[in-house]
Amino acid sequence: MEEFYMKVAIEEARKAEKIGEVPIGAIVVFQGEIVGRGYNLREKDQDPTAHAEMIAIQEAAERLGSWRLIDCDLYVTLEPCPMCAGAIIQSRVKRVIFGTLDPKAGCVGSLMNLLQDTRFNHQTEIQSGVLQQECSDLLTQFFRGIREKRKEAKRNRVLDQSNA
Amino acid sequence: MEEFYMKVAIEEARKAEKIGEVPIGAIVVFQGEIVGRGYNLREKDQDPTAHAEMIAIQEAAERLGSWRLIDCDLYVTLEPCPMCAGAIIQSRVKRVIFGTLDPKAGCVGSLMNLLQDTRFNHQTEIQSGVLQQECSDLLTQFFRGIREKRKEAKRNRVLDQSNA
Numbered sequence: 200m201e202e203f204y205m206k207v208a209i210e211e212a213r214k215a216e217k218i219g220e221v222p223i224g225a226i227v228v229f230q231g232e233i234v235g236r237g238y239n240l241r242e243k244d245q246d247p248t249a250h251a252e253m254i255a256i257q258e259a260a261e262r263l264g265s266w267r268l269i270d271c272d273l274y275v276t277l278e279p280c281p282m283c284a285g286a287i288i289q290s291r292v293k294r295v296i297f298g299t300l301d302p303k304a305g306c307v308g309s310l311m312n313l314l315q316d317t318r319f320n321h322q323t324e325i326q327s328g329v330l331q332q333e334c335s336d337l338l339t340q341f342f343r344g345i346r347e348k349r350k351e352a353k354r355n356r357v358l359d360q361s362n363a
Numbered sequence: 364m365e366e367f368y369m370k371v372a373i374e375e376a377r378k379a380e381k382i383g384e385v386p387i388g389a390i391v392v393f394q395g396e397i398v399g400r401g402y403n404l405r406e407k408d409q410d411p412t413a414h415a416e417m418i419a420i421q422e423a424a425e426r427l428g429s430w431r432l433i434d435c436d437l438y439v440t441l442e443p444c445p446m447c448a449g450a451i452i453q454s455r456v457k458r459v460i461f462g463t464l465d466p467k468a469g470c471v472g473s474l475m476n477l478l479q480d481t482r483f484n485h486q487t488e489i490q491s492g493v494l495q496q497e498c499s500d501l502l503t504q505f506f507r508g509i510r511e512k513r514k515e516a517k518r519n520r521v522l523d524q525s526n527a
Contacts, residue, residue, distance in 0.1 A: 245424055245430045246421060246430055247454035248421055249430075261409070264409060266411040281446075281452060282446055282448075282449025282452070283446075283449070285445030285449050286411060288444075288446070289414075289444070290412075304483060
């Protein structure tokens with residue numbers, strides 16, 4: 200069941216990839232139904248808060264008519280950052296299922312675990328590593344593609360200069 | 364100068380208070396100009412992410428045409444929660460100035476200090492305690508008002524029952 204929903208989150212991530220955004224996708228599930236979907240839109244919208252999880256949470260809250268996403272599960276391809284972990288706490292999401300770890304900014308186990316810090320007024324169940332390889336490959340391939348494009352652009356600049 | 368801008372953030376907080384929202388306000392300042400304003404709209408919008416800081420950051424990014432709020436200062440009446448602290452990191456805000464501490468959920472010194480955690484790719488200057496008393500009084504009076512309304516409602520119910 201977790202893999203089924205993670206595949207939908209991966210579909211969201213692929214939408215980001217197609218428009219040159221870092222491929223991260225998220226969905227919110229309530230009673231088996233997908234009530235929110237989101238993918239990273241930071242560059243397109245030039246909005247620092249337009250992460251996949253934020254968009255999925257906002258859509259779910261609108262759909263359910265409540266800021267409290269009680270009994271909702273959030274699936275996301277990458278471990279949430281502090282902002283998204285904070286939004287998960289704020290919205291009282293019951294369970295977070297994520298694909299792969301983010302050792303640089305992940306706040307659900309990597310750098311810290313905001314979702315199970317008992318000083319906050321809400322704690323969340325966590326499941327990690329669902330379709331980990333696929334979620335990780337999405338990102339690795341995206342960044343490899345960027346590096347290759349940069350190298351090619353540099354090569355072309357050098358060629359242009361030597362021909363000038 | 365800090366007090367001047369904090370007063371504007373307090374004006375924002377009062378807009379929240381007027382519509383029954385927890386009175387928290389924020390502004391973003393770039394080169395002396397206010398480029399973003401926000402007040403808490405969680406209940407009205409039923410949006411768990413509609414905190415003052417988030418709204419001010421989103422407005423500033425739209426206004427400046429960039430998700431990077433480089434050289435921007437953020438003024439907020441209450442110490443930011445993890446979500447808002449995360450959004451501050453994401454948007455590369457240079458300096459955060461806040462009024463009063465939030466011992467229950469504050470992540471800029473109270474429970475932790477996300478804004479100066481060197482494991483993230485951005486750190487923020489911090490100034491706290493600007494118009495502290497005024498910012499704190501806003502919240503104290505708001506919650507006192509709520510408690511009094513609840514007590515009155517309870518008293519009226521008891522009277523209704525004894526008259527029934």
